[in-house]
Amino acid sequence: MISDHDFIKSSTVPGPTKEEIRCLVLCKSQLSSQDIVVDIGCGTGGLTLEFAKRTSQVYSLDRNPEAINLTSKNLEKHGLKDRVRLICGDAKEEMDKLPDFNVLMIGGSGGDLDLLIEKGYNKLKNNGRIIITAILLETALDAIEKLKKFDMDMEVINASISRGKIIERGTMMLAENPITLVMGVKRNYH
Numbered sequence: 001m002i003s004d005h006d007f008i009k010s011s012t013v014p015g016p017t018k019e020e021i022r023c024l025v026l027c028k029s030q031l032s033s034q035d036i037v038v039d040i041g042c043g044t045g046g047l048t049l050e051f052a053k054r055t056s057q058v059y060s061l062d063r064n065p066e067a068i069n070l071t072s073k074n075l076e077k078h079g080l081k082d083r084v085r086l087i088c089g090d091a092k093e094e095m096d097k098l099p100d101f102n103v104l105m106i107g108g109s110g111g112d113l114d115l116l117i118e119k120g121y122n123k124l125k126n127n128g129r130i131i132i133t134a135i136l137l138e139t140a141l142d143a144i145e146k147l148k149k150f151d152m153d154m155e156v157i158n159a160s161i162s163r164g165k166i167i168e169r170g171t172m173m174l175a176e177n178p179i180t181l182v183m184g185v186k187r188n189y190h
């Protein structure tokens with residue numbers, strides 16, 4: 001995993017997703033080097049870079065041009081640029097132009113989660129995975145309801161990470177924001 005401090009950051013773009021959360025996402029994505037990955041809301045590129053280290057077919061979308069620019073810089077910094085196609089635009093429209101894929105990561109939806117999951121599900125290959133990272137309870141609930149409707153094999157994980165800070169008197173644990181991971185696997189025999 002790439003350390004959080006090895007990313008170029010910007011005050012106007014969210015991310016990178018914290019290293020421990022990236023570990024979980026990558027582990028649950030069951031990524032192979034043949035997989036096609038779509039990362040909606042690439043932000044700083046936290047997850048995009050991790051995907052790109054493991055497969056050369058990554059499509060990363062963000063509607064914020066600054067996010068695309070920042071992800072591009074981070075890819076360049078880590079020598080991963082030729083493994084990712086960066087697309088600036090709203091995922092609602094841009095997703096229609098993509099080939100079918102094995103992994104769909106949704107890290108930002110801008111209020112269109114339902115539609116993004118629906119479009120994503122239709123383009124997902126058999127045994128493909130959808131992963132949604134939610135900082136809001138409502139997002140997690142919406143994602144759960146939607147994946148249920150598609151009869152996906154689901155998993156929901158809430159990750160509360162604290163990091164120890166070594167101070168003079170001992171080790172003080174400092175909490176990160178809890179994140180809910182909602183995941184589904186597409187099974188065609190359903």
Ligand code: SAH
Binds near residue numbers: 013015042092108
């Ligand atoms: N996973 C990223 C952080 C994601 S922040 C990282 O590790 O660096 C969420 C991003 O989703 C924001 O940059 C926002 O611009 C983008 N976003 C939200 N809704 C979107 C949509 N409908 N289409 C494309 N990008 C979207």
